[in-house]
Amino acid sequence: MNQIWNPEYETMAREERRDLQFKRLQMTLRWAYDNVPFHHERWTALKLKPGDIRSLDDLAKVPFTAKADFTAAYPYGLFAVPLEKVVRIHSSSGTKSTPVVVGYTRGDLNTWAELCARVAVGGGARSHDVAQIAFGYGLTTGAFGMHAGLERIGATVIPAGTGNTRRQLQIMRNFSTTVLVCTPSYAMYIAESAADMGFDPRELGLRVGLFGSEPWTNQLRDELERRTGMSATDNYGLSELMGPGVSYECQMKDGLHINEDHFLVEVVDPQTGELVPEGKEGELVFTSLTKEAVPAIRYRTGDLSSVSYRPCVCGRTFARHTKVYARTDDMLIIRGINVYPSQVEAVLMDIERVEPHFQIIVSREDVLDQMEVQIEVEPSFFPDAMAKLLEFQHHVEEQLRQELGVRVRVRLVEPKTLPRHTGKAQRVIDKRVTG
Ligand SMILES: [Zn+2]
Numbered sequence: 001m002n003q004i005w006n007p008e009y010e011t012m013a014r015e016e017r018r019d020l021q022f023k024r025l026q027m028t029l030r031w032a033y034d035n036v037p038f039h040h041e042r043w044t045a046l047k048l049k050p051g052d053i054r055s056l057d058d059l060a061k062v063p064f065t066a067k068a069d070f071t072a073a074y075p076y077g078l079f080a081v082p083l084e085k086v087v088r089i090h091s092s093s094g095t096k097s098t099p100v101v102v103g104y105t106r107g108d109l110n111t112w113a114e115l116c117a118r119v120a121v122g123g124g125a126r127s128h129d130v131a132q133i134a135f136g137y138g139l140t141t142g143a144f145g146m147h148a149g150l151e152r153i154g155a156t157v158i159p160a161g162t163g164n165t166r167r168q169l170q171i172m173r174n175f176s177t178t179v180l181v182c183t184p185s186y187a188m189y190i191a192e193s194a195a196d197m198g199f200d201p202r203e204l205g206l207r208v209g210l211f212g213s214e215p216w217t218n219q220l221r222d223e224l225e226r227r228t229g230m231s232a233t234d235n236y237g238l239s240e241l242m243g244p245g246v247s248y249e250c251q252m253k254d255g256l257h258i259n260e261d262h263f264l265v266e267v268v269d270p271q272t273g274e275l276v277p278e279g280k281e282g283e284l285v286f287t288s289l290t291k292e293a294v295p296a297i298r299y300r301t302g303d304l305s306s307v308s309y310r311p312c313v314c315g316r317t318f319a320r321h322t323k324v325y326a327r328t329d330d331m332l333i334i335r336g337i338n339v340y341p342s343q344v345e346a347v348l349m350d351i352e353r354v355e356p357h358f359q360i361i362v363s364r365e366d367v368l369d370q371m372e373v374q375i376e377v378e379p380s381f382f383p384d385a386m387a388k389l390l391e392f393q394h395h396v397e398e399q400l401r402q403e404l405g406v407r408v409r410v411r412l413v414e415p416k417t418l419p420r421h422t423g424k425a426q427r428v429i430d431k432r433v434t435g
Helices: 016-034 035-044 056-063 069-070 106-122 142-152 167-175 184-196 216-227 341-349 386-404
Strands: 085-093 101-105 130-133 157-158 181-182 206-211 231-238 243-249 256-258 263-268 281-288 299-305 332-334 337-339 354-366 368-377 409-412 426-428
Touching: 016 035, 016 056, 056 263, 056 299, 069 167, 085 106, 101 181, 101 426, 106 142, 106 231, 130 142, 142 157, 142 216, 142 354, 167 184, 181 184, 184 206, 184 231, 206 216, 206 243, 216 231, 216 341, 231 256, 231 299, 332 354, 332 368, 337 341, 341 354, 341 368, 368 386, 386 409
Parallel strands: 130 157, 130 181, 181 206, 206 231, 354 426, 368 409
Antiparallel strands: 085 101, 231 243, 243 256, 263 281, 281 299, 332 337, 354 368
């Protein structure tokens, strides 16, 4: 099979694609205006009609939407079709706030499978593969999107779900799994558990890892690939847009290809909302071009990245965005300085003898923010003398201070004492919030 799932669209000439994008954009704006009162009212207040958008650049006239619009419209306020036409509902977990609810028409599900098929093939999966999906099968989108995409390419799909890591490993061994689909932190935990069970995870025969739904660094990728022998790629999506399938890495692992025939990307300054030039970091904003049930119009993702239109060696002509390390949702403000957990991960992964598990505890002492990073060190390290341990701790503190620009306390803990995660890693305990 070709390395590219849908060459017609994935390698389309840029000019031709811009024409297609503009046609689809006009249809989407008209669809949203006619069928979603929320959009109709907002544009009317600005004296704006879909017909006023006469080029792709005119899109900048259209107001942004954000997560708050979904929660305000809970549950069905942004739907453009009656429930009768909706064949699937997904939702965010909503543990912290009102959940985001999205719906899919039959056509939307078809598109979703197509886009996730591109993700799967881009990451190296083929029809002869056995793909174990260790995302939760529930209201969230991760499992169902990749499930449909992998089925579409003809792979054998095992809907393992999350948790019960020993059983996951048993399935892997007995069913000859070659593709693993989950969060990168769960993949790391699975690899570690294999070692605990007394075998080398490289013996599992895993070839390909399709990882997403949390920010992760290239350093963690290298470590995962080293431990498991598989090729690990990142993919990106949000349930507000569709779920996985918005963008994906190819074998070059040099940026995520955006499925631009279905999503129009803009990068804006998070403060001013102004467009930033190619290659400059800003907030990713997406407009869906084919969605029926819940069209996304200039949706502000809160994710920081930059976009490049340089052609990729793989032959795809899609724009690429850099790996999303920073979600504005994850940002911590420590004594006025913005800190992202992925920065901590990047520093730790570059230090030898540190295990890829850490926890950040933020608290407030005498009105000052305190950040503590708890890290596990390799078992062989602990017999060392106390002085060496302290020296090492100071070394890590200094590395973190240089990267983050803020003083951090480091606490070394024994191996396997920090929590492991079967879904998205919860790296931060912020005690300032709960008092
Ligand atoms: Zn590529």
